Amino acid sequence: MTEFRFRGAVAPLRRQDITAAAPLPRTVDGIVAALRPEEPMHCLRPAQVAATAGTFLAAFPGTTMYAVKCNPEPGMLRALWDGGMRHFDCASAAEVRLVRSMFPDAVIHFMHPVKARSAIRDAYAQHGVRDFVVDSEAELAKVMAETGTASDLGIIIRLALPKGGAMMDLSGKFGAEPAAAVALLRAARGLAVKLGVSFHVGSQCLEPAAYARAITLAAQVIREAGVPVEVLDVGGGFPVAYPDILPPPLSAFMAEIGDAFEAAALPGVQLWAEPGRALVAGGASVVLQVQARRGGELFVNDGIYGALSDAGVPGFRFPVRLLRQTDAAPVPFAFQGPTCDSADRMAGPFLLPGDVQEGDWIEVGQLGAYGGCLRTAFNGFDRAGMVDVIDAPLLDTPGYFMPAVAA
Numbered sequence: 001m002t003e004f005r006f007r008g009a010v011a012p013l014r015r016q017d018i019t020a021a022a023p024l025p026r027t028v029d030g031i032v033a034a035l036r037p038e039e040p041m042h043c044l045r046p047a048q049v050a051a052t053a054g055t056f057l058a059a060f061p062g063t064t065m066y067a068v069k070c071n072p073e074p075g076m077l078r079a080l081w082d083g084g085m086r087h088f089d090c091a092s093a094a095e096v097r098l099v100r101s102m103f104p105d106a107v108i109h110f111m112h113p114v115k116a117r118s119a120i121r122d123a124y125a126q127h128g129v130r131d132f133v134v135d136s137e138a139e140l141a142k143v144m145a146e147t148g149t150a151s152d153l154g155i156i157i158r159l160a161l162p163k164g165g166a167m168m169d170l171s172g173k174f175g176a177e178p179a180a181a182v183a184l185l186r187a188a189r190g191l192a193v194k195l196g197v198s199f200h201v202g203s204q205c206l207e208p209a210a211y212a213r214a215i216t217l218a219a220q221v222i223r224e225a226g227v228p229v230e231v232l233d234v235g236g237g238f239p240v241a242y243p244d245i246l247p248p249p250l251s252a253f254m255a256e257i258g259d260a261f262e263a264a265a266l267p268g269v270q271l272w273a274e275p276g277r278a279l280v281a282g283g284a285s286v287v288l289q290v291q292a293r294r295g296g297e298l299f300v301n302d303g304i305y306g307a308l309s310d311a312g313v314p315g316f317r318f319p320v321r322l323l324r325q326t327d328a329a330p331v332p333f334a335f336q337g338p339t340c341d342s343a344d345r346m347a348g349p350f351l352l353p354g355d356v357q358e359g360d361w362i363e364v365g366q367l368g369a370y371g372g373c374l375r376t377a378f379n380g381f382d383r384a385g386m387v388d389v390i391d392a393p394l395l396d397t398p399g400y401f402m403p404a405v406a407a
């Protein structure tokens, strides 16, 4: 759950001016050789992100919106837009403002079940937001009051799910239990021009059947409510690969969702999805520099208070690559982050050539999701740069050794 805390990134990622310095084509290796960065350098892969967005949009049988919290970097949002994304799932006033300022024509959905009154007011009155998620009578009343009892609202009821098999459980915090969801659907029907049910199976959900179970539960709730419903929103949670995890392909999730939706037989209902991680994880990496080596511990310039939060206690393993040619065989390393907190350690293991030394650069992949957005200013280590690159995601890069996936 720590993945979803919001901690303001004090220094925004600073776009590096590489026009003079770095050679074309813009590769990670070329840019690092030219800039020799001593601060973490985020490497965006806009073409990769656009292609991934296009793939998801084509595969999902309904409306897809991007969950902005996963990576709100303007360069990332622009790449998603270029890939065809037109709907955005926002959770705060700042996310709504950002998306609207970049894309006047975007459709913004306010998908947080507990909102500041001013956020509801501004989203509706200033930013053209019409769809709001609620999971209680009190929040429904708030939305009605702050929109002046608007007559053009979409109200989506967030349904609580039993704890499932996702790596990041999201069942504990939001969502109405089925009986309460039934009551909410009935209460909201007369207030909304569009009524829906949403859920979230949890992030990095490895089990396609989790979506089918949730769809079946949502269909039961809809039937019991006995009112017309227009939207069934299957949320986010679609997984990506990490070095020790090879999830079922996206097509398996789509097939399961399609079958369950068909079996639920809900005429007049359209599907929505809110993917975050699956769209952007492969779309950014971070280049670290080694500042000291003590045995198997590499002291690097980013850590759990920076973009590597999930490599700490959540224990995600990330693909890594040394930016230097060597014949040394790979051995396991742990990373120590730059802050003075002894918790700022990432156990990995990170497989890197045995001769890694001070001054080396290491690229850490799959950090497009829940990486840069979780940075803090703790201990003054909040500065990081950003560049666009044409490289493939690290897990697809020749030379990156994909360790055997444990059965």
Ligand SMILES: *Cc1c(COP(=O)(O)O)cnc(C)c1O
Pocket: 067, 069, 070, 089, 111, 200, 202, 203, 204, 235, 236, 237, 238, 274, 275, 276, 277, 278
């Ligand atoms: C975080 C979140 C998402 C995105 O989840 P991923 O696991 O990144 O796909 C979608 N919807 C809601 C309501 C969320 O809180």
